[in-house]
Amino acid sequence: MKNISMKVSLVFLLSILCACTGTDSDLKGFPLSHQQILKHLRTANEVAKEAVKSGYYPFGAVLVAPDGETVLMKQENLGTIEHAETELSRKAFAKYDPDYLWSCTLVTTFEPCCMCAGNIYWANIGNVVYGAAETTLKKMTGDNKMNPTMNLPCRTVFKAGQKPIRVAGPFPELEDELVAPHRAFWKK
Numbered sequence: 554m555k556n557i558s559m560k561v562s563l564v565f566l567l568s569i570l571c572a573c574t575g576t577d578s579d580l581k582g583f584p585l586s587h588q589q590i591l592k593h594l595r596t597a598n599e600v601a602k603e604a605v606k607s608g609y610y611p612f613g614a615v616l617v618a619p620d621g622e623t624v625l626m627k628q629e630n631l632g633t634i635e636h637a638e639t640e641l642s643r644k645a646f647a648k649y650d651p652d653y654l655w656s657c658t659l660v661t662t663f664e665p666c667c668m669c670a671g672n673i674y675w676a677n678i679g680n681v682v683y684g685a686a687e688t689t690l691k692k693m694t695g696d697n698k699m700n701p702t703m704n705l706p707c708r709t710v711f712k713a714g715q716k717p718i719r720v721a722g723p724f725p726e727l728e729d730e731l732v733a734p735h736r737a738f739w740k741k
């Protein structure tokens with residue numbers, strides 16, 4: 554009896570852990586494996602670092618094909634209303650068939666704001682991965698006029714729509730890497 558209750562407790566604890574880290578529970582049926590997600594998040598982070606070199610904010614996103622491997626497009630931040638995910642979803646919609654985009658995944662370093670989530674929704678991109686939460690970003694940007702970060706989870710925005718867009722994130726194991734380009738930037 555004791556063994557059974559211990560096993561039940563262990564399963565319960567593991568399920569809580571998975572739910573908190575946004576990994577296994579979110580990834581059931583997701584087109585990207587955990588390993589592929591980490592790889593593409595790192596690519597998006599490189600795009601974010603390039604954005605800073607070009608004089609923009611440290612955000613980056615990539616569009617991944619249905620095979621989970623091929624990076625179709627990369628997009629850095631281009632300004633206050635030209636967020637990486639908004640620019641990427643607009644360009645992707647102009648280039649690809651909406652039915653194809655439904656099987657693609659937009660991978661972005663930070664959780665999409667409501668503007669970007671809206672663009673992803675209308676572009677018909679069916680899967681979204683983000684590395685760190687909008688609340689994590691808000692702690693760093695504060696009320697910075699260049700980026701007065703909002704606080705509206707992208708899952709809430711998608712749930713208000715009529716399509717089952719799948720979301721995976723955050724991935725705390727990459728948070729230090731993703732946050733690094735921001736620490737110095739928002740102190741300016």
Ligand SMILES: [Zn+2]
Nearest residue numbers: 636665666669
């Ligand atoms: Zn945005």
